[in-house]
Amino acid sequence: MANRTPYYDLVPKDFVANLCFRKEMIQMGCTDPKAAEELWIMCSRDPLFYINAFVFTYDPRRQPSALPFITYDYQDEAILSIDDALGDHDLFIEKSRDMGASWLSIFGFEYRFHFRTLQSFLCVSRKEDLVDKTEDPDCLFWKIDFIHKNQPGWLRPNVNRTKLHIYNIENGSTIDGSSTTGDVGRGGRRTAILLDEFASVDDGHAVLRATRDTTTCRLFNSTPKGTGNAFYDMKQTDVAKLRMHWSKHPIKSAGRYVSENGVVNIIDTAFTYPADYEFILDGKLRSPWYDAECKRAAHAMEIAQELDIDYLGSDYQFFDSVVLDRVQKEQVKEPYLQGDLDFDINTITPHGFIEREKGSLLLWAYVDAHGNLPEDRNYCLGVDVAAGTGASNSCITIGDCKTKEKIGEYAVNKYKPHELAKVAVALSRWLKGSSGTARLIWEANGPGREFGDTVIELGYRNVYYRVNERSLSKKQSDTPGWFSTKEGKLALLGDYRKALAASDFVNRSYQAIREAREYVFTATGSVEHAGSINTVDPTGARENHGDRVIADALCWRGMKEFHTATATQQEIPDNCIFARRMQVENRKREKVYW
Secondary structure (H helix, E strand, O other): OOOOOOOHHHOOOOHHHHHHHHHHHHHHHHHOHHHHHHHHHHHHHOHHHHHHHHOEEEOOOOOOOEEEOOOOHHHHHHHHHHHHHOOOOOEEEEEOOOOOHHHHHHHHHHHHHHHOOOOEEEEEEOOHHHOOOOOOOOOHHHHHHHHHHOOOOOOOOOEEEEOOEEEEOOOOOEEEEEEOOOOOOOOOOOOEEEEEOHHHOOOHHHHHHHHHOOOOOEEEEEOOOOOOOHHHHHHOOOOEEEEEOHHHOOOOOOOOEEEEOOEEEEOOOOOOOOOOOOOOOOOOOEOHHHHHHHHHOOOHHHHHHHOOOOOOOOOOEOOOHHHHHHHHHHOOOOOOEEEEEEEEOOOOEEEEEEEOOOOOEEEOOOOOOOOOOOOOOOEEEEEEOOOOOOOOOEEEEEEEOOOOEEEEEEEEOOOOHHHHHHHHHHHHHHOOEOOEOOEEEEEOOOOHHHHHHHHHHOOOOOEOEEEOOOOOOOOEEEEEOEOOOHHHHHHHHHHHHHHHHOOOOEOOOHHHHHHHOOEEEOOOOOEEEHHHHOOOOOOHHHOOOOHHHHHHHHHHHHHHHHHHHHHHHHHOOOOOHHHHHHHHHHHHHHHHHO
16 A cells, blocks of 8 residues: 555654644745645655545534544545545445445545546535535535635635535536436436445435446445435445445444354453443444443334444334344255146146256155145145336245145246246146145236136136225125235235245245245335335346245135135035025136136
């Protein structure tokens, strides 16, 4: 780093010594024009010398509030990483709260604006007032103004300052500001764009599209805010990344410790704990500062979002993470078999399971020599139907009603609904149990309608029929399939959540449990997979949309109703009035579909 920062070692880091050094440098520049010129050149060659000798920051929690910006080691790394990115490549900055990331990003812009010719920068935040609002220390431009205000006249740039615009008269460089509209930055050219707190931007994917051709460098700076946003999607790419976790801060990380198998492992042995200190044994990296912040938080989500850089935990999760952790540890297994079902595409007659390395059907059960599953039990299939465009998966879950276990999972992203229906019917006919072929239940909304029509056209009748969820009688209709409403979806997923918690439904699939972690409550009170909340998902099926969870929940509903139906059938005598009435109803239903 010495070649990159040739004068940095001249600056003392002790607070009092640093102030004395600053005073000496300022007085030297004020009394000797030649010295002022030399100091300006030194600053232009060494950003760390410049910031530690001549830049002040602001913290209203301390007195005085204007403080010399004396960088920590992690901030030195961040400053140089940002400077390397400017004009060259995108940089993804994920951070814990209060790590100075916004100040460092602004400093990167100001440094180039100050000492380089014809640079052009754009600062963007979700609201215009967060970019430039008079006398508001929280806005980005106020920070630039503060840097300039607290510099000696011989170092301060000569600027033309207007609303959302700063122009360096001496070298032609500019810094502009904007809110995150869908057309931000479109049509212009920039050295770099700062997208501040990007996880909070509503239409982040539109911003990505608008800024992509405007600059080669975008700084994506934010704390996490769940997975249903463009910031999280950028994290999944190969973009250069800068991680600013609280554990890198020397004050916050003092006394770091972690528990392993219930035993405290103190990492920072130089720290002296009080004799009665209560260590928290949860396996996480912690410190006394971190423990205190946890006690102040109203909800665990705050800690996940503000401190842990935890994308899943920073949303209000629908499924209990403790339950999912237990399921993953105790139930999840690698599939026993992977392959496809061989069947006649014309007659939809199944011939048996065939192992294939890249097959779409995963099984947590063994087939016999003929490629068939055991017939001493009953099966249920839950289906989540996608449009088949590649944007998300269509999923089929196979449940064993005897063991209440998920034994099969089928996922594809290119099948149209009518093509998927043929696979589902073939699977249902293949899964012959003691009560006949498998029960089939699917989400009938949207593409599920075409799926259901094809199922009926193929003559398959062991299907789920719509039930009025608001009716006390829960009377079954003649309409096949499960229809999703806001209340119905919440009830379906809530029932599935209880089944996981009570181990009534045994889920072997790692991908299904992973998707369950990403289901969150929305602001309107509904439950959605975080990825499906995006207005645009550029990743296609490479990122899931929670399809396996819906298929699992539907399968569980079908399995429950099978048990209920079985119990009811055992209690009803064959020749009673109710049994005869059920026979009449079944004949009516068959007549409707035939």
